[in-house]
Amino acid sequence: MRTQAQPLSGFMELLPAQQAEFDRIKQVIARAHHSFGFSNIDLPLIYRREVLLAKAGGDTEKQIYQLEKGDTKLALRFDHTVPLAAYVAGNQGNLTFPFKASQIGKNYRGERPQKGRFREFYQCDADVIGRGALDLAYDAEVIAIIWAIYKELNLGDFTIRIANRKLLTGFLQALEIGQGMPKIMHLIDNAEKITTDGLDAELRSLSLNDAQIATIQNFIKLADGRSNEQVLESLETLSTKIGADQNQASEFKVGLNELWSVQKTLRQMGITDCVKIDPMIVRGLDYYTGTVFETILNSHPEFGSIASGGRYDNLASNYSAEKFPGVGCSIGLSRLFAALTENNLTQNSSTPTADILVLPFSENEREFSFNLAARLRAQTKKPVNILLQPWKFNKKMEYAGKSGAKHLVVIGEQEVATGQVNIKDLQTGKETSLDSFLA
């Protein structure tokens, strides 16, 4: 009796050529993290359930994969944040702060499987964690990382939309809306999905008056068609209008000053394109406390944001009395890859197997072929495959065609006798002598 071998729904399984392209993108992300001075950390996938649930709420808790071992209730991690928080709290005496951590690994959420959503998914996070305080310039740095990655991946025009959570909460505080606030924040977070009239009706149903509704509708459209500096100036004007500028410590004013600062630092970094200040960005209601950002591909807004992040006041409040403010960026690699694949935006150049294939004609040419393969590996630094099956020549050539190799070296009696070897470019069909290939 045979068992079904296909993977579970929501679990990605790639053929070697797809995997090579996936790995190439993962490498671009890892190198970008590393080039900005982030250290890789590779944390456990399993934690005590209470550790993971300390931060999870609502949907996340329902989606968590639970397991048991003896009496210990365990769960699989659903993001990199909880493991990082536990790690920073547990190792604070041995880490240098600001601690810059790169985490590229699998996470698990038992979501209802749907297109582009995975239950096992790669998340690629870069976080800067301060001890006590963390300069706002790091908010710009994690945005710069996303910018650098999207530029290098060459995915076409993209927009990183940046806001500050304090602006929105400060704005709603100033409007004195009271208990309707969470609901209104949710509405604003989803404002792109409803019409102006729809939003109007929704706000009216929350007993807001005409003036409040008009102010909110203005706020939502504030970024439309304006440059970043114009948006910030409009927010200054709004600040005066809602009375926030009379108090520099007001939530709105603090958020606005932070946003000016992030914008200024990005300019200092030379980042002047692909960044759009848009006070509408919320990124969920619980976690972030300052800067928030998300990224869309201009020609594929339907992918949604696959690279996002923001600032949080205290990473490890559940595990430590010390305060660890942080800011991070995260790329949903599995979702990104699925979206790119579906739209034929991946590159086909990633070689799944070896660049060079050595093909000994018979067993008599093996020793020569092994030596040649070793020499090619050492001198070209390219992967070299050698076919060792005792097949007829035609079948060997069929393998050569299917293997994905870019170069082919056939070794027969004559090559062994003379030592003269040619290497064939399988794309152009052109043959060159090994000596000139290696030169």
Add this chain to the structure above:
Amino acid sequence: MRTQAQPLSGFMELLPAQQAEFDRIKQVIARAHHSFGFSNIDLPLIYRREVLLAKAGGDTEKQIYQLEKGDTKLALRFDHTVPLAAYVAGNQGNLTFPFKASQIGKNYRGERPQKGRFREFYQCDADVIGRGALDLAYDAEVIAIIWAIYKELNLGDFTIRIANRKLLTGFLQALEIGQGMPKIMHLIDNAEKITTDGLDAELRSLSLNDAQIATIQNFIKLADGRSNEQVLESLETLSTKIGADQNQASEFKVGLNELWSVQKTLRQMGITDCVKIDPMIVRGLDYYTGTVFETILNSHPEFGSIASGGRYDNLASNYSAEKFPGVGCSIGLSRLFAALTENNLTQNSSTPTADILVLPFSENEREFSFNLAARLRAQTKKPVNILLQPWKFNKKMEYAGKSGAKHLVVIGEQEVATGQVNIKDLQTGKETSLDSFLA
């Protein structure tokens, strides 16, 4: 109330510098796999329980991490073999055979935690899978991969001990021992741990006669102090003695011929040191059917074998009617790393964070510093960190010392005014101009 943040027992958590060294070793292994033409595949960690249990038996089944999601009974993978078997069976139409697969990832076994044993552990596997038949030369190739990795890791003298499972079973068949065979195989597998007298008594208790016991004792010592060719010759002699050479198809004779062939291919590959033919190697009783091998560090035999592997007749018998013979090598990276760390055999040169640290004196030097960091990244390809905290100079220098950076660039008013920048080697204390550093 705060939650305990330390990792679960049996789960490895490394500080950034240790992690960098771990990643370096992992890279050496991955590059070796790739250089021999193996394609990376990154398979799910979670499978239907029935899929995993189809091959697991005894201890493994007890150690498996089980989980549930809705009505589906799931489990975490405990090795790379079952996922590979399911993958090959499920994708056979889209793979090119012999299919060379590299798998480097985490696996899970709920073993009783003990020194050097982990419940979450990295396993690094390279497998060649044939369809129908697979040439014996691939057995030598996977041994050559372990050889290349151990040489490159520079771990000191090591020995790859090679045997063939058919030799031992054929030998015991020829002795006509009958139903005592599994017990005797287990004794022979553990013969290194008991004395000659102890083994004698054990064999006697299994009702073996003097002649049989003498033959077994001779077999066990057959490799002692002999060269590989001498061992193979002694096995030929033994073959005559036990009557196996009258039948070329006898289990013993087939195993011996395979061993000759693997030895010959290794020589053709130029592998003449660090390899020892030793018919005593068993590597468990169920899985392997031909070539088996394991690797010990000569100065640390107590680590046991951390790199091993062998030949199996049929990878995917549980999932497909087609026959997929394979041969693979596997390195227990977490165990290897723990053993190396404990014996101070790891290198301290792995940089956890950035190679170059740029330290702007104040906010006024930031823009210049950002430009410099970008230029250094582009021209040196090295990771470049920039400290953005608004700290006093002393605290900044303290960070520089602790950060692990090898080079330091301090940017003050003067550097911005003149454009003249020096870079300091933090190990030698020597300063050079940026221009000569980049030249």
